[in-house]
Amino acid sequence: MPSSKILTTSFNYQGVYPCPVCRVGKISHMPLMEAMACDFCQQIFTVNVEQQQIKMPSRQPPLIWHWNGFNWTEAQIEGVEFGWGYLIAAGAFVLLPTALIGIVAYNFPPKPETPLSWVPYVWTALTFLSHLAIIIWLFIEVYQIPIRAYWRAIQQRFLNR
Numbered sequence: 001m002p003s004s005k006i007l008t009t010s011f012n013y014q015g016v017y018p019c020p021v022c023r024v025g026k027i028s029h030m031p032l033m034e035a036m037a038c039d040f041c042q043q044i045f046t047v048n049v050e051q052q053q054i055k056m057p058s059r060q061p062p063l064i065w066h067w068n069g070f071n072w073t074e075a076q077i078e079g080v081e082f083g084w085g086y087l088i089a090a091g092a093f094v095l096l097p098t099a100l101i102g103i104v105a106y107n108f109p110p111k112p113e114t115p116l117s118w119v120p121y122v123w124t125a126l127t128f129l130s131h132l133a134i135i136i137w138l139f140i141e142v143y144q145i146p147i148r149a150y151w152r153a154i155q156q157r158f159l160n161r
C-alpha cells in the first residue's frame with residue numbers, strides 16, 4: 001500500500017540515509033563499528049540511535065544532526081546555539097563598512113573629470129565583496145562544507161551528459 005510511504009522512518013543501523021554534509025551521497029552502517037560513512041564525501045559519523053542523531057567527529061566542536069523521521073535537521077554545533085545575534089552580526093559586518101564608504105562616496109563625489117573618479121565606487125564594491133567573502137569563508141570553515149566533493153559531483157554530472 002502506498003500509505004506506508006507517509007509513515008516516518010526511524011533512524012537505525014540497517015537503514016541508508018542521505019548524507020547531511022554533501023547531500024549527494026548516502027550514509028550507511030560501517031561493519032563492526034558504531035559509525036556510518038558517506039559513499040560520496042567519505043565523511044564518517046558516529047551514531048546515537050536512542051537520540052536519533054549522528055555526530056561528525058572529524059571537526060571540533062563536532063557537528064550534530066537529528067533525524068526527524070523524514071530528513072536531517074539543520075546542523076548544530078555541539079554546545080553552540082546559532083541564534084539571530086550571529087546572523088545580525090554577520091550582516092552588520094558586511095553592510096556597515098560598505099554603507100560607510102558608500103555614504104562618503106555619495107556625499108563627497110569626486111568631480112567626474114578628475115582622474116580616478118571611479119575609485120570610490122570600486123572601493124565600495126570591493127569592501128562589500130571582501131567582507132562577504134570573509135563571512136562565506138567562516139561559514140564554510142564552521143560547517144566543513146565539502147567543496148571538493150561538490151565540485152566532483154558537478155564535473156561528473158557534466159561529463160555524463
Ligand SMILES: [Zn+2]
Nearest residue numbers: 019022038041
Ligand atoms: Zn556525503
